Amino acid sequence: MEIDISDLKRITELVKTNHGYDFTNYAMSSFKRRIVRILEMQSMTMDVLMKKLYEKKFLEDFLNEITVNVTEMFRDPPFWRVLRDDIIPAILLNHQKIRIWHAGCSSGEEVFSMAIMLKEMGIYDNASLIATDLDTNILERAKTGSYNLKSMELNEKNYIRYQGESTLKDYYKESNGMAVLDPSLIDNVSYRKHDLVLGDVFNKFDLILCRNVMIYFNQTLQNEVLKKFHESLFKYGYLAIGSKESLIWCDIANKFIVVNNEEKVYKKIKD
Amino acid sequence: MSRFNLNNKFKAVVIGGSAGSFQGIVKILSSLPQSFPLPIIMCLHRLKHVRNGFVEALSIKSIAEVTEPYDKENIKKGHVYLAPANYHMSVELGHYFGLSTEQMINNSRPAIDITLNTAAYVYRDKLIGILLSGANRDGGMGMKNIKDRGGLTIVQDPTECMIDTMPKAALNLTTIDYTLKIDEIVNFLKELHKQYK
Numbered sequence: 001m002e003i004d005i006s007d008l009k010r011i012t013e014l015v016k017t018n019h020g021y022d023f024t025n026y027a028m029s030s031f032k033r034r035i036v037r038i039l040e041m042q043s044m045t046m047d048v049l050m051k052k053l054y055e056k057k058f059l060e061d062f063l064n065e066i067t068v069n070v071t072e073m074f075r076d077p078p079f080w081r082v083l084r085d086d087i088i089p090a091i092l093l094n095h096q097k098i099r100i101w102h103a104g105c106s107s108g109e110e111v112f113s114m115a116i117m118l119k120e121m122g123i124y125d126n127a128s129l130i131a132t133d134l135d136t137n138i139l140e141r142a143k144t145g146s147y148n149l150k151s152m153e154l155n156e157k158n159y160i161r162y163q164g165e166s167t168l169k170d171y172y173k174e175s176n177g178m179a180v181l182d183p184s185l186i187d188n189v190s191y192r193k194h195d196l197v198l199g200d201v202f203n204k205f206d207l208i209l210c211r212n213v214m215i216y217f218n219q220t221l222q223n224e225v226l227k228k229f230h231e232s233l234f235k236y237g238y239l240a241i242g243s244k245e246s247l248i249w250c251d252i253a254n255k256f257i258v259v260n261n262e263e264k265v266y267k268k269i270k271d
Numbered sequence: 272m273s274r275f276n277l278n279n280k281f282k283a284v285v286i287g288g289s290a291g292s293f294q295g296i297v298k299i300l301s302s303l304p305q306s307f308p309l310p311i312i313m314c315l316h317r318l319k320h321v322r323n324g325f326v327e328a329l330s331i332k333s334i335a336e337v338t339e340p341y342d343k344e345n346i347k348k349g350h351v352y353l354a355p356a357n358y359h360m361s362v363e364l365g366h367y368f369g370l371s372t373e374q375m376i377n378n379s380r381p382a383i384d385i386t387l388n389t390a391a392y393v394y395r396d397k398l399i400g401i402l403l404s405g406a407n408r409d410g411g412m413g414m415k416n417i418k419d420r421g422g423l424t425i426v427q428d429p430t431e432c433m434i435d436t437m438p439k440a441a442l443n444l445t446t447i448d449y450t451l452k453i454d455e456i457v458n459f460l461k462e463l464h465k466q467y468k
Contacts, residue, residue, distance in 0.1 A: 029361040029389045030371040070372050076322070157320070212372045215342045222343075243322065244355050244370050246341040 001036050007046055008032060014053050015062075021134070022197050023066065025221035034066045041065075063135045068216060072151070073109040073168070074158035075211070076243055079263040081162060084117055087238055087265060091206045094236070098127045101205045101232065103196060104213035105131035108142025109155070112171075114209075115185040120165045124188065130203065132194035139191050145172075145181035152179045197221065201231045208233060212242035219249065226250045233268045240265045275449070275459055279466040281423070282397040283346070283362075284309050285390045287383035287413065289316035289405030291433025295453040296403065300333035300351065302457040307335060308467035309399075310346045312362065314354040314386035316379055316405065322356045329353065342370040354381035361389035377409035387413020396421030399463075401456060403427040405437030415445035425449045425456065 008031065012023045023031065039049060052058040074080050091098050102111050111131045118124040133139050147155070152168065159168045172179040194202070196213070208229050214222050229239055230252055239256065241264045247253045256266040288296055292315060303311075317325055329351075330337045339355040346352070346366045354360035359381050361369040369389075376382035383402070387410060390398055400417035402410045404427055418424050424447045429435035431452045441447060451459060 027363070027369045027371075029363055029369050029392075030359075030373060033373065033385075068371065068373050070374050154320075161320075215370050215372070219343055242342075242372075244339070244341055244358055246343070249343065 001039060003032060003036060003039075003046065008035065010050065011035065011053065014050060015059070018054060019056075019059055020198065021063070021195065025197070025218045026066075027216050027218050030068070030216055031066070034068070038062065038065050060135075060137055064137050067104075067106070067133070067135050067138070069106045069135075069138055071106050071109045071212075072158060073113045073155035074162045074164075075110070075113075076263065077158050077161035077163075079211075079240070079243065079265075080113065080117060082260050082263045082265060083240070084121060086260070087207065087240075088118075088121065088123070091238070092123065092126075095206055096126060098123070098207065099203070099205045100127060100129045101203070101208045102129065102131040103194075103208055103210040103229070105133050105139075105142055105191070107138055107147070108145060108191075109147070110209060110211070111142065111189055112145055112181050112185055115189065116159075116164065116168075116171055119185070127188055129186075129189040130192060130205075131189055132192050132196075134193070134195050136193050139193060143186065143191055145183065145186065146175075146178045147181075149174065149177060149179050196225050196228070199228075201228050203232065204234050205232055205237060206234055207238045207240070209240045211240060212245070215242060215245060223251050226252060230255055230268060235268060235271055237268050238265055239268070273462050275462050277463055277466050279308075280397055281309060281399055281463070283312060283390060283394050284399045284401065284460070285312045285314070285362075285387055285417075286401045286403065287314050287387060287405070287410035287437070288403035289379075289383070289407065289409065289434075289437055291404035291406075292427075295427060295456075296329065297332045298453050299457055299460070300329060300335070300337065302461075303334045304461055304464040305334060307349055307460070307464055309463075310348050311335070311351045312346070312360075312386065312390060313337075313352060314360060314381050314383045314410075316381075316383070316407075316409070317356055319357045319380060325356070326353050340368040340370075342368065344368050354386060356381075359385045361385055362393045363389070364393055366393065377407055379407070379409050383410035384413040388416045391416040391420045391422060394422065398422035399425065401425045401427075402438055402441050404432035404434055406434040407436060408440040410437055411440035411444045414441040414447070418445040418447075423448050425451055425459065427456070428452045 255270040426438035
């Protein structure tokens with residue numbers, strides 16, 4: 001199925017005017033694929049989609065489909081080793097408490113990974129985590145921490161390559177074909193709805209994780225979001241992005257230095 | 272006289288491959304003329320969780336440098352690009368790459384269809400698509416898209432393929448301009464190079 005740029009514009013304008021979400025600066029080809037996917041899965045024409053988009057209930061499904069919710073626990077195990085061995089210890093040298101923001105947390109695998117890592121490091125009680133997403137449905141799912149068992153095979157493999165201290169099985173129970181993670185892991189996590197595009201800066205952090213989220217934005221929007229992250233970090237705080245993302249072409253790249261290029265961890269060095 | 276009907280309108284070459292394509296890719300990259308005038312954009316099926324090693328292995332053999340692009344990296348002529356592990360790689364209007372972690376397509380991430388479809392959309396009739404040996408049907412629809420938008424299509428000769436499912440899928444879906452053995456693909460690229468002198 002082929003759709004035009006003009007169709008995409010009609011959709012983004014309608015959603016912006018009626019619901020206050022702005023997808024104008026989403027990366028073109030992935031956004032187009034998300035729309036085509038909705039049309040195909042619901043066997044809908046563009047005209048029907050345009051009508052349905054006025055409905056609040058349908059909009060929830062739409063948001064859920066537009067945002068890509070494919071993630072893993074301990075995705076890129078070497079990244080998690082760098083966090084454990086270098087970044088977190090460096091933060092703790094200067095701060096008693098460690099404040100972490102998972103921006104675009106999706107179904108929450110990354111948050112649970114962080115919690116497990118912090119527990120194993122014995123510093124979970126020193127941490128406060130905020131996990132945000134645009135999509136309230138996915139936030140609800142993230143809180144339940146229940147994932148299908150099949151996906152746990154991959155998660156376990158990642159955890160082993162991360163060189164965790166036990167086995168992931170210690171952190172979840174099987175129930176109705178699902179793996180349900182220990183709810184105490186998220187005692188120090190606050191889940192909030194937050195829109196990276198239109199939302200305000202709301203707090204200061206030592207570490208922000210926003211991995212494989214900004215790849216869905218165009219460069220204009222990446223620039224704006226990076227400014228928000230810059231403002232949300234304490235001086236010398238850290239920003240982690242996906243391994244194939246780069247800040248070098250952003251306007252305020254010079255306010256960061258790269259601490260680990262392979263795993264794409266940056267440090268704010270200028271206000 | 273060349274057996275290929277060529278000119279210098281082309282702006283990019285895109286190559287898809289899967290099981291059994293590695294040797295062919297190496298042969299092509301190691302025989303490429305110096306200062307090849309077009310970008311070569313490759314999407315090869317690979318292990319999802321092995322990030323390192325593959326691009327290095329190809330780079331050693333290749334005349335031109337092979338890199339895995341970053342999201343939003345500009346596409347330059349003479350460069351060889353490889354879709355990174357566990358990301359889909361799209362060509363965006365404005366001639367740069369977009370990466371994504373969307374669900375697997377044809378059981379694959381990177382999916383060849385995504386790279387081929389987006390390249391066809393951007394380069395239209397100025398694209399050459401080459402599909403090599405492979406065990407699934409990924410890339411077939413992409414080749415059809417390239418043809419439908421006026422591009423030139425080549426598949427590796429199924430009789431030479433270790434596994435011929437992929438080129439055969441393309442042959443069933445669309446018109447393929449040339450069915451070639453790897454050595455002939457190398458010759459094709461050399462002929463193409465001459466058009467730009």
